[in-house]
Structure formats: C-alpha cells, structure tokens
Amino acid sequence: MELATPSTKPKYSSPIMMNPTPNSTTPTTMGVPPSTPSRYENQKRRDWNTFCQYLRNHKPPLSLSTCNGAHVLDFLCYLDQFGKTKVHNQTCRFFGNPKPPALCPCPLRQAWGSLDALIGRLRAAYEAHGGKPEGNPFGARAVRIYLREVRDFQAKARGVSYTKKRKRTKLKGTPPPQPPQASSENKY
Ligand SMILES: [Zn+2]
Numbered sequence: 001m002e003l004a005t006p007s008t009k010p011k012y013s014s015p016i017m018m019n020p021t022p023n024s025t026t027p028t029t030m031g032v033p034p035s036t037p038s039r040y041e042n043q044k045r046r047d048w049n050t051f052c053q054y055l056r057n058h059k060p061p062l063s064l065s066t067c068n069g070a071h072v073l074d075f076l077c078y079l080d081q082f083g084k085t086k087v088h089n090q091t092c093r094f095f096g097n098p099k100p101p102a103l104c105p106c107p108l109r110q111a112w113g114s115l116d117a118l119i120g121r122l123r124a125a126y127e128a129h130g131g132k133p134e135g136n137p138f139g140a141r142a143v144r145i146y147l148r149e150v151r152d153f154q155a156k157a158r159g160v161s162y163t164k165k166r167k168r169t170k171l172k173g174t175p176p177p178q179p180p181q182a183s184s185e186n187k188y
Helices: 037-057 069-082 112-128 141-157
Strands: none
Touching (some): 037 069, 037 112, 112 141
16 A cells, blocks of 8 residues: 655745735746746736727727627737738738748738637636626637638748747837937037
C-alpha cells in the first residue's frame, strides 16, 4: 500500500493574490504562465468591457438583452479596423501569396484565430453575467457561419504577414516611443 501522496502542489506563493487593488489599470499578472486561468479571466473581462462599451456607443444604444447575432457580427466588423493581419482581396494580384513582394492597398483585418478566441471568451462572459445559454448571441448560428467564412477566406488569401514591417497600431497598449528630449534647448 502506497499512500504517500505525491506533493504535486506547486509550492510557490501565488503572485496573483499579492495585489488586491481592484481598479489597477496596469497588468500585474504579466509574469504569470499562460496556463493560469486568471490571465484568461483578465482577457475575458477586458473583452467584455469592450463589447459593453461598443453597445453603449452604438447609435441607437443597444442593451445586452436585445443584442443578437447580427450585432455581434457588427462588432466583429468594427474590430477589423484595429486588425493587423493583411487579408488580400480576391482581385489583388497577391491573393494567395503568403509573402507578397510589394505593398498593396488591401485592408488589415482581425485574424480568424483572434476572432474565434474572442467569441469564445465573450460567450463565456455572457453566461457568467447571467445570460441564458439558449439566447447567447455569441453562440448564434450567424456568428458561427461568419467565423467559418472568415477562416476559409483568410486561409485562401494567405494574408498573414509573418514579417513585421513596422508597428502602427496605437490601440494595443504600446505607446509610441518618446522622441528624445533635445538636451540643449535654445529658448531664451
Ligand atoms: Zn493585396
């Protein structure tokens, strides 16, 4: 009889609990391994806030209870303007070219993988906020179909740019580098 319980419990003190500040805007869990659920929870909360903000700013404002799959699709299209994945139009000569030799005017979109993960988080958040699973707009058929279409199209367009040219997105929390202060200012 071997009853020695293996000590599989990690012994490190959890760094997540050390900062009880409820309103901290700075991510305090940066060093946490990706498998930690709280990182997912943080992302889920951020996504949920973004979506609620989107509903409030909608004209006319939308309420969660009237939100349906079509609104979710609108939201996904709205997010495309912050996308960083080049997705070539079918008319573009680089369509299907994973490494286009030149620039083209095709739009940047959200990558399918990001959208798919986002919808999964929002679907969970919706139910965590008391929404009924059968009325979950993030699980709507139209949303599933849309995601499948995005996936298929992006796979064909091969728009994923693996070579970063330069960062232009300001909305992802990375502030642009500050210009160095001129050390000798000539101002009287
Ligand atoms: Zn193109």
